[in-house]
Amino acid sequence: MARHNHRAEDTTATPIGSGGVETADKSESYYWLDGRRLSRAFGHNLPARPADLVDIAMAVYYHDRRVKRVRTPLVLTGQRNFRIPVLVRDLDFWSDHQVTQRLSDVLYWFTEDAWEFEFGEIDPRYKRKEDAYLFESPVRRPNVTCLFSGGLDSFAGACILLQDDPNTSVVLVGGSTHRRLESVQRRLIKALTGTWQSESRELRSIIIPFGIRLPKDGHQQERSQRTRGFVFMALGTVAAAMAGSSALYVNENGVGSINLRYNEGQLGVDSSRGSHPLSMVRMEELFSLVSQKRLPIEDPFQFQTKGQMCRRLASANLARLAKLTVSCDGYPLRIRGSPSQCGICTSCLLRRLALDACGLNYADDGTGFRYDVKNPATPLKMGQLYPLQAMLTQASVLRQCLDSTTPWEALTQIYPELVQIQQAMSDNRDMDAHQISKHLINMYRTYVGEWQGFARNIPIATLSKEPSK
Numbered sequence: 001m002a003r004h005n006h007r008a009e010d011t012t013a014t015p016i017g018s019g020g021v022e023t024a025d026k027s028e029s030y031y032w033l034d035g036r037r038l039s040r041a042f043g044h045n046l047p048a049r050p051a052d053l054v055d056i057a058m059a060v061y062y063h064d065r066r067v068k069r070v071r072t073p074l075v076l077t078g079q080r081n082f083r084i085p086v087l088v089r090d091l092d093f094w095s096d097h098q099v100t101q102r103l104s105d106v107l108y109w110f111t112e113d114a115w116e117f118e119f120g121e122i123d124p125r126y127k128r129k130e131d132a133y134l135f136e137s138p139v140r141r142p143n144v145t146c147l148f149s150g151g152l153d154s155f156a157g158a159c160i161l162l163q164d165d166p167n168t169s170v171v172l173v174g175g176s177t178h179r180r181l182e183s184v185q186r187r188l189i190k191a192l193t194g195t196w197q198s199e200s201r202e203l204r205s206i207i208i209p210f211g212i213r214l215p216k217d218g219h220q221q222e223r224s225q226r227t228r229g230f231v232f233m234a235l236g237t238v239a240a241a242m243a244g245s246s247a248l249y250v251n252e253n254g255v256g257s258i259n260l261r262y263n264e265g266q267l268g269v270d271s272s273r274g275s276h277p278l279s280m281v282r283m284e285e286l287f288s289l290v291s292q293k294r295l296p297i298e299d300p301f302q303f304q305t306k307g308q309m310c311r312r313l314a315s316a317n318l319a320r321l322a323k324l325t326v327s328c329d330g331y332p333l334r335i336r337g338s339p340s341q342c343g344i345c346t347s348c349l350l351r352r353l354a355l356d357a358c359g360l361n362y363a364d365d366g367t368g369f370r371y372d373v374k375n376p377a378t379p380l381k382m383g384q385l386y387p388l389q390a391m392l393t394q395a396s397v398l399r400q401c402l403d404s405t406t407p408w409e410a411l412t413q414i415y416p417e418l419v420q421i422q423q424a425m426s427d428n429r430d431m432d433a434h435q436i437s438k439h440l441i442n443m444y445r446t447y448v449g450e451w452q453g454f455a456r457n458i459p460i461a462t463l464s465k466e467p468s469k
Helices: 036-041 048-066 091-095 097-111 124-129 152-164 179-196 228-243 254-258 277-291 306-315 319-324 346-357 382-402 407-414 417-428 433-455 461-468
Strands: 003-007 012-015 030-034 080-088 114-121 143-147 169-176 203-213
Touching: 030 048, 036 203, 048 080, 048 091, 048 097, 048 203, 048 228, 048 277, 080 091, 091 097, 091 114, 097 114, 097 228, 097 277, 143 152, 143 228, 152 169, 152 179, 152 306, 152 319, 169 179, 169 228, 179 203, 179 319, 203 228, 228 277, 254 417, 254 433, 277 417, 306 319, 306 346, 306 433, 346 382, 346 433, 382 407, 382 433, 407 417, 407 433, 417 433
Parallel strands: 080 114, 143 169, 169 203
Antiparallel strands: 003 030, 012 080, 030 203
């Protein structure tokens, strides 16, 4: 796959309840992915269907960003209807009803929007040009592939896996939407390679830049980016299959992966499902159709908090590198003279909570954030404190459930999606349902305890009252 641009032609999306239709501008709008990174990294052709999956993922990502949700009193989620054309290499496969239905179902899960596709066959000349070369030589086996975002979880997870299994090779795959993120990813990979590369295993990496170009008419884009997780998993599954990996690992703490709502005002569409347990199950099922064999997609840290993951950084003497990772939802902040992370979004707060919980405060002195919630001199308006208040509210609700004589029943009454997660993991991960509930209860107990400790470091009395009750 060479670096190429894709025009968005004859594409429409109708936000439900808006009465309007968004039409992509043919001359100004398109998306791109630098497939040259794939061709340099691999040494045999990328099969047609996986190549199609990458193109479909990028088409979906473009239209998700291009069409803004229109929320009304009648349609609170701003649900959208998409019907988009995509040129593919294996038209017969993607035209099969079972395949298109599974693809639409997966995308509905990620976005809560309706997706339909009009598949056409790619130009044969372009098809030949798109024959891709993946790893220059076979990756030493056994090996696993890990998604690598440059975030704290992906870095800590990679450290743990490399430390625990010196005989398994690891392929790190990351997507990057801007150069600053790619720079972070490469610095971390360099540190991992210098520490863990050995004769008994390989450590390979591939960072794939991608993005979209919007029209110059000032058209607003959708900020939720619910399809980013779909793009990353698509890139990861394709790379894992070509590397001959036994599994694709999504290294994410269990609290962030499940991503329970913080309060009653948070709708499902407001919560990312990029690394949700059911996202992994659904993508595994989709890719099994694409590749005609099963590739497990797993989170080795599904029952651990972020703080528990980070404790291992100290034992690996890599805690100093935690400061190089990024977590902010808005990274990078493009504010002159300001740090690149905000410090007040839920992702920044969860990061700081984790480093505090595992005693790595020296890796979190507050200087990397625009707003330091632990510094009494930081001017914060009440609106800026909403994410922190919401997280404290959630911690309080969780504590009340866990203090019940029947904690699992109390948890699932407030968060019924936990039952669905328990069932899916029991069915697809060969795990006992009772053990799953036990693991989740223990994880949330640890998480609530971490909040009780962290809140004491926040010099705002109104914020510390919830977890200290």
